[in-house]
Amino acid sequence: MARPRKFDIDQALSQAMHLFWERGYEGVSLTDLSSAMNINKPSLYAAFGDKEQLFRRAVELYDTSTGLPAEHALAEAATAREAIERVLRLNAADYTADGRPAGCMIVLAATLGQVENERVRSFLARCRANGEEALRRRIERGKAAGELGADVDAAALAKFYTTVLQGMSIQARDGAGRETLDEVVDAAMAAWPGKASQP
Amino acid sequence: MARPRKFDIDQALSQAMHLFWERGYEGVSLTDLSSAMNINKPSLYAAFGDKEQLFRRAVELYDTSTGLPAEHALAEAATAREAIERVLRLNAADYTADGRPAGCMIVLAATLGQVENERVRSFLARCRANGEEALRRRIERGKAAGELGADVDAAALAKFYTTVLQGMSIQARDGAGRETLDEVVDAAMAAWPGKASQP
DNA sequence: TCCATTTTGTACCGATCTGTACAAAATTAA
DNA sequence: TTAATTTTGTACAGATCGGTACAAAATGGA
Structure with a gap:
């Protein structure tokens, strides 16, 4: 019915996710989004609502797509220790993968910022x-x-372990590669509570 | 000589530091600074240069004032293990102290953001x-x-240990208190390399 | 073919951003 | 008192921010 939209909404959302992931909520303007997604602003608003709503949907997309393997690892690992270690290693690889922004979007995309964007920050805090x-x-x-x-x-x-993961996002942005983060994971796993895993 | 300025420059810089620490580089506008410091913008520019220069001086003030006790701890602790632990505990306390912004300014004040502020971000990255x-x-x-x-x-x-410290800044912003961060430090110190400290 | 409906593109709104021009005010030196 | 110098306050410039009004364009249904 009526004029069809000229863009794929999932693909557009994915582009928005990448932009917000790369530069954060306040680092991306509607004009940036509009030109990167090749959608002009009125169409953007019609499809996604305002900037905050678009960001939240981008975060949800990130959370489900990136978080899914981690959930699997958590659920299916034989022991808690192995589960945690797999999650850390998975994220060490994700945070440093080629062709995508370094670090975790949920940790990085809205840390500090303008008072008026407190809602966005607390949304990410809840995700964390x-x-x-x-x-x-x-x-x-x-x-x-x-x-x-x-x-x-x-x-x-x-x-x-959450603290270590969050620090790893900063490290990844500062240029740490996968091997480096894996060494961080090595150290973190050495803190696993002692020698009771073989009772 | 000539008309005297009506504000104390160190005190003004301290106020700027607190604002940038609380909201980050892009979260604070010149109007915010101007009204919080009770200095109008032309005077602000005459005294400190542009926004980036003011931020850098605020970071230097933060780095020397907050970093000094940590340097002392590093230098004077009897062993490397004790030195690292003292730095972690010191920061656990600092990050959660009443009356000041939570977490570390150098970790938080410019994570992601607009492309044009890349210089500010890499400045903080060098500090880290x-x-x-x-x-x-x-x-x-x-x-x-x-x-x-x-x-x-x-x-x-x-x-x-740097990764843990950086994660602790996120945790502090998310509401973790000193006791919580001290438990994180407990866990982190359990990763200290093994049983070779008493040879 | 004509109409109802939705999307698109352009052009704009008021607010805010960093930064500055300029004259009045306040000081010291002569 | 007068001149030189620096700071202050107001007022504004140009750019960009998030968001929108409005008409042309593109579809399906009658």
Whole structure:
């Protein structure tokens, strides 16, 4: 019915995701988006709403596409230790992959900024909290399976590995390659609570 | 000589530092600075140059004031392990102190952003590299003192603890308190290379 | 063919951005 | 008092920001 749109909406969203991922929410203007997506602004608004709505949809796309392998790794690894390590290594590779922006979009795309964009920042903060919570649940599962002593604080351990992941995003932006981040993961895994994995 | 300025230049710079620290380089406008510092824009330009120059001076002020205790800790701790741990604990406290912005200004104030501000970002990236390098040198010193085996990679270890510190800035912005960050430090120190500290 | 409907492109809106021109005001030196 | 010098405040410039009004263009249905 009526005039058809000349662009593919999923492909356009993917381009928006890449732009926001590369430069962050405030680093990308509507004019940038409009020209990169080859969609003029009124069409952009008609398809996605305002800038914030477009950003949120881009983040959701990022979260599901990039986050899916990590969820699989978390769910299917035999032990909590292996699950965490696989997530770290997966992200070490993702953060440094060729042809895409370095680091994690959810960590980097809206850290500090103008007061008026607080909603966007807290949206990403919630996404980060969800990730940390997923790690915590997996560690709890390991505790329940007897892999870890009852004295191990799953929340603290999840917080630690989340912190390492978040630091890895900064490092990736600063030019660290995959091998470098893998060495960071080596060190981080050495902190896994001690020698109770073979009881 | 001539009309005296009505503001104290160090105090004004300190206010600029706090603003940039709280909201980042692109999150603060000249109008924000002008009204917060109670200096009108022409005076601001006469005293500090343009926005980028003002930011760089604010970062230098941050780096020397906040970084000084950390340098002391690095230099004076008896062992590399103690030095690194003291730096981490110091920053855990700083990042969560009342009355000041959470996290590290050098990590947070210019992550992603507009293309035109790339110079500002790479300036902060160099500051981060300097911090990492300081950790590496201290670890090398520990190796030379026989605290660590010759097989320990000082650069990799410094990279790991820098990564943790950078993640801690994100966590602090996300609301983590000092006790939480101290638990992260507990975990991070558990990764210190093994049992060679008592040879 | 004509109409209803939706998208497209252009051109613009008010607000805000960094940065500055310019004259009045305030000081010291003569 | 007068002149030289520097700072201050106002007011504005040019560019860009997010967002939109409006008419031409392109489709399906009657």
